[in-house]
Each structure stands twice: as structure tokens, then as C-alpha cells.
Amino acid sequence: MMKFLPFAIWALALVGGLAGGVMMKSASSHNPQATTDTKDAARALADAKTAAKTAEKSGAKEEKSKKGDENGKDETISATMGFMKFGRQFIVPVIDGSGVKSLVIMDITIEVPPSETDKAYAAEPKLRDAILSALLKLSDDGAFSGKLLEGDNLDGIRAALLAAARKVISDNAKDVLILGITRHDV
Secondary structure, X not given: OOOOHHHHHHHHHHHHHHHHHHHHXXXXXXXXXXXXXXXXXXXXXXXXXXXXXXXXXXXXXXXXXXXXXXXXXXXXXXXXXXXXXXXXXXXXXXXXXXXXXXXXXXXXXXXXXXXXHHHHHHOHHHHHHHHHHHHHHXXXXXXXXXXXXXXXXXXXXXXXHHHHHHHHHHHHOOEEEEEEEEEEEO
């Protein structure tokens, strides 16, 4: 009798599993919306992940803006550009006669054509060097002293950084975006 006990337990488990499966199947057949909603949600999640990966790989972003002409009609302009975002922020010391007065932390992105994004990322070490050199020169010239966020001052900083980027990746650098700028006095 003891020899048959493991087989009996196995048979009960098999029958119980089959019964549970039949009950689950019949429950989902009574509510077909539940399985459809689950499938739709899973499909939407997979589509969203695929779209996110595609956008991340290409580094491209589509911008749309409206432009009015003299007749008052709106004309939609669509421009597609890629962006080369640096992996780390730039930290620039602001030095006066007595030493380091403050630190400026900048988050910079370079606008490039989508087809040139990979080349820009490949040149990141050289770009970082050129931009950091330009930032240090700007700091030495006093661009980070006084009113840091003044419009003309930021335009001058952008122009200097764009010139530095163009020395490395030529005219593929279309613009320099300053995504964040902070000054910490020490």
C-alpha cells in the first residue's frame, strides 16, 4: 500500500491541476472582455517599449511649431533634429584674485542632424574637451561673474560653445542648448 501512495498523490495533483485549468478557462470564457483587455494592455505596453527604444536609439526628435503669415493663416512647420546629450555635466570654476569664488554647473546638449548623431557621440571626448576649454576661457573673461542669466550673456556663452563644437564636428553642430545652469558660491 505504501508503494502506491506517491502515485496517488501525483494523480490527485494532476486531477486538481486539470480541474483548476478548466475552471479558469470557463471563467475567462464567461468574461471575454477580461482576456481582451489583458491582451490589449500587453500589446500597448510592448508597443510603447518598442517606440521608446526606437526614439532613444535614433536620438531624433520632431518639433512642430506654428507660423502665421501676413493673411493670418497658420502654416505648420515640421523640423526633425537629433540631439547629442553629454553623459555628465560641465563644472567650471570661477576664479578671482583670491582663488575659486564659485562653481558653475552646466548641462549642455548639441543639436545635430539625426544622421550625424552617432558621429557626434563618437566624438564626445573631443567635444567635451573643446567645450570645457571654451567654458574655462569664458570663465576667465568674466562670463560667469555678475548676472549669469542675462540674455546677452547666455547668447555669448552659446555662441562660444557652438564655435567650439564646430571645430570638432564642423557644421553638423547646428545649435547649443543649455538645459541647466547653476552657480554655487564657495
